[in-house]
Amino acid sequence: MRRAAALVIGNEILTGKVVEGNVAFLAKELFALGIRFERVIICPDVPEEIARDVNELRVTYDYVFTSGGVGPTHDDVTVPAIASAFGVALARDEALSLRIRAHFGERTTEGHLRMADMPLGATLLARDTSDWPVLQVGNVFVMPGVPDIFRRKFALVRPHLEARASFVSGAIFAWADEGEIASTLEQVELAHEGVLVGSYPRFDDADHSVKLTFDGSSAPRVLNALLACKQALIAKLGEASIVRLDLPDEPAS
Amino acid sequence: MRRAAALVIGNEILTGKVVEGNVAFLAKELFALGIRFERVIICPDVPEEIARDVNELRVTYDYVFTSGGVGPTHDDVTVPAIASAFGVALARDEALSLRIRAHFGERTTEGHLRMADMPLGATLLARDTSDWPVLQVGNVFVMPGVPDIFRRKFALVRPHLEARASFVSGAIFAWADEGEIASTLEQVELAHEGVLVGSYPRFDDADHSVKLTFDGSSAPRVLNALLACKQALIAKLGEASIVRLDLPDEPAS
Numbered sequence: 001m002r003r004a005a006a007l008v009i010g011n012e013i014l015t016g017k018v019v020e021g022n023v024a025f026l027a028k029e030l031f032a033l034g035i036r037f038e039r040v041i042i043c044p045d046v047p048e049e050i051a052r053d054v055n056e057l058r059v060t061y062d063y064v065f066t067s068g069g070v071g072p073t074h075d076d077v078t079v080p081a082i083a084s085a086f087g088v089a090l091a092r093d094e095a096l097s098l099r100i101r102a103h104f105g106e107r108t109t110e111g112h113l114r115m116a117d118m119p120l121g122a123t124l125l126a127r128d129t130s131d132w133p134v135l136q137v138g139n140v141f142v143m144p145g146v147p148d149i150f151r152r153k154f155a156l157v158r159p160h161l162e163a164r165a166s167f168v169s170g171a172i173f174a175w176a177d178e179g180e181i182a183s184t185l186e187q188v189e190l191a192h193e194g195v196l197v198g199s200y201p202r203f204d205d206a207d208h209s210v211k212l213t214f215d216g217s218s219a220p221r222v223l224n225a226l227l228a229c230k231q232a233l234i235a236k237l238g239e240a241s242i243v244r245l246d247l248p249d250e251p252a253s
Numbered sequence: 254m255r256r257a258a259a260l261v262i263g264n265e266i267l268t269g270k271v272v273e274g275n276v277a278f279l280a281k282e283l284f285a286l287g288i289r290f291e292r293v294i295i296c297p298d299v300p301e302e303i304a305r306d307v308n309e310l311r312v313t314y315d316y317v318f319t320s321g322g323v324g325p326t327h328d329d330v331t332v333p334a335i336a337s338a339f340g341v342a343l344a345r346d347e348a349l350s351l352r353i354r355a356h357f358g359e360r361t362t363e364g365h366l367r368m369a370d371m372p373l374g375a376t377l378l379a380r381d382t383s384d385w386p387v388l389q390v391g392n393v394f395v396m397p398g399v400p401d402i403f404r405r406k407f408a409l410v411r412p413h414l415e416a417r418a419s420f421v422s423g424a425i426f427a428w429a430d431e432g433e434i435a436s437t438l439e440q441v442e443l444a445h446e447g448v449l450v451g452s453y454p455r456f457d458d459a460d461h462s463v464k465l466t467f468d469g470s471s472a473p474r475v476l477n478a479l480l481a482c483k484q485a486l487i488a489k490l491g492e493a494s495i496v497r498l499d500l501p502d503e504p505a506s
Contacts, residue, residue: 008293011449011451011468012451012453012466013276013277013280014280014290014291014292014293015280015284015290015420015422015468016277016278016279016280016281016282016283016284016290017422017451017453017466018453019277020273020276020277023266023273023295024266024269024272024273025269026269027266027267027268027269028269029269030269031268031269037267037268037269038267038296038297039267039294039295039296040261040267040293040294040295041292041293041294041295042276042292042293042294043291043292044291044292071431071452071454072431072432072435073431073434073435073438073439073452074435074438074439074442074450074452075450075451075452104430104432107430107433108432109432109433109435109436110435110436111431111432111433111434111435111436112432112433112435114435115432146454146456148456148457149456167268169268169270177357177360178324178325178326178364179325179357179361179362179364179365179368180360180362180364180365181326181364182325182326182327182362182363182364182365182367183362183363183364185326185327186326186327189327196264197327197328198264198265198270198328199324199326199327199328200265200270200271201324201399203399203401203402204401213265213270215264215268
């Protein structure tokens with residue numbers, strides 16, 4: 001099982017100006033790929049902190065995604081921080097530099113050209129020369145912070161991730177009090193190895209008061225756990241406690 | 254200047270089932286209080302990881318907020334993890350236990366009663382006995398994950414936070430290329446100590462292509478930096494580059 005972490009870089013998120021918009025997308029993508037997403041850190045635009053976090057994450061996780069801080073302005077410090085984390089120098093990529101000059105013409109500034117500065121030994125991921133590439137340094141993928149662009153760039157990264165097993169997920173939407181069913185859920189989880197049971201209460205006017213989730217890498221096991229839980233809830237609280245089911249799909253292969 | 258961090262606990266966020274909903278709120282509240290929010294960690298429902306993160310954060314930051322994992326089910330492991338981080342035992346609070354029994358009557362389960370288990374030496378924050386309290390252990394505030402309840406409970410915590418100085422923020426919405434104005438922004442930041450300049454490009458059909466933000470604890474300084482930047486942009490790109498301004502308010506006292 002591959003494991004992943006993300007480092008989200010941005011004062012704008014920590015000061016409440018911008019709502020973080022990439023973690024949920026990344027979580028869904030990694031779940032579908034069967035890669036366990038285990039940690040997210042949000043840190044300010046401080047190069048030393050970014051470098052320290054990158055170094056901690058990259059030795060523990062198979063894949064690290066950074067988000068943000070890759071533009072041309074003074075608060076875009078991610079790329080130099082990553083070079084420093086890996087102990088390598090930055091060098092201006094000639095091909096990217098030419099593309100920037102071609103695009104901005106005589107309006108080209110040093111700020112623009114800084115976007116062509118890459119850590120020595122880095123890999124640039126792109127389908128062809130029309131893509132602005134994603135920078136990969138070791139197991140670290142350097143992604144932009146703007147959500148639309150993050151999503152587009154993730155398509156360049158996806159083929160480079162090793163997806164060994166896919167996760168599947170099922171859910172029971174029920175009308176029950178969490179405290180009342182706590183022991184049932186625990187027993188179902190204990191009886192179904194490899195299935196993680198989650199319980200999420202609602203306090204609004206939804207048609208259910210709790211959503212129970214069943215995650216695992218084997219679709220039949222997830223289905224078994226879900227159905228066993230359904231039976232146990234009916235035995236305890238009656239048929240009416242079950243509002244509806246989301247059965248797990250077979251994993252895409 | 255007080256510094257804060259948050260630990261968001263929840264497999265549901267890391268597997269993409271639920272979009273994290275408390276960080277943006279907390280960021281705005283802390284900004285308004287003049288408390289610097291410097292770090293967020295999102296971790297799974299694993300007691301050892303929670304305990305380790307709490308211990309790392311509580312020695313570095315003045316305030317630590319945890320979010321999630323405080324219900325009655327097997328995946329709610331935050332409170333025991335925090336007790337273990339502080340090296341103290343859990344003990345059942347008699348008053349809370351009585352309130353739970355009064356509420357659930359003969360349907361009361363051990364799951365319900367577990368919600369009355371508190372680390373020894375903890376403080377319970379509440380206005381009166383009708384509030385379910387927020388658990389405080391040292392400088393750690395243990396908040397629920399459900400966003401509506403997080404917001405309500407934050408009102409109980411706010412009076413206990415020491416707000417030494419309030420931050421103010423201003424913004425210029427401009428029509429400009431980030432690379433072209435990068436050196437201007439850097440000069441403005443260098444010339445206005447205590448003011449942090451941020452630059453956030455837009456790639457959609459907004460009426461501006463970049464939002465420039467000016468944050469600091471002195472309203473006059475923030476205003477000065479903002480106006481100096483406006484003048485520099487006009488000198489460089491003309492009046493038309495300035496779409497509109499958000500001038501900083503005086504901080505609430």
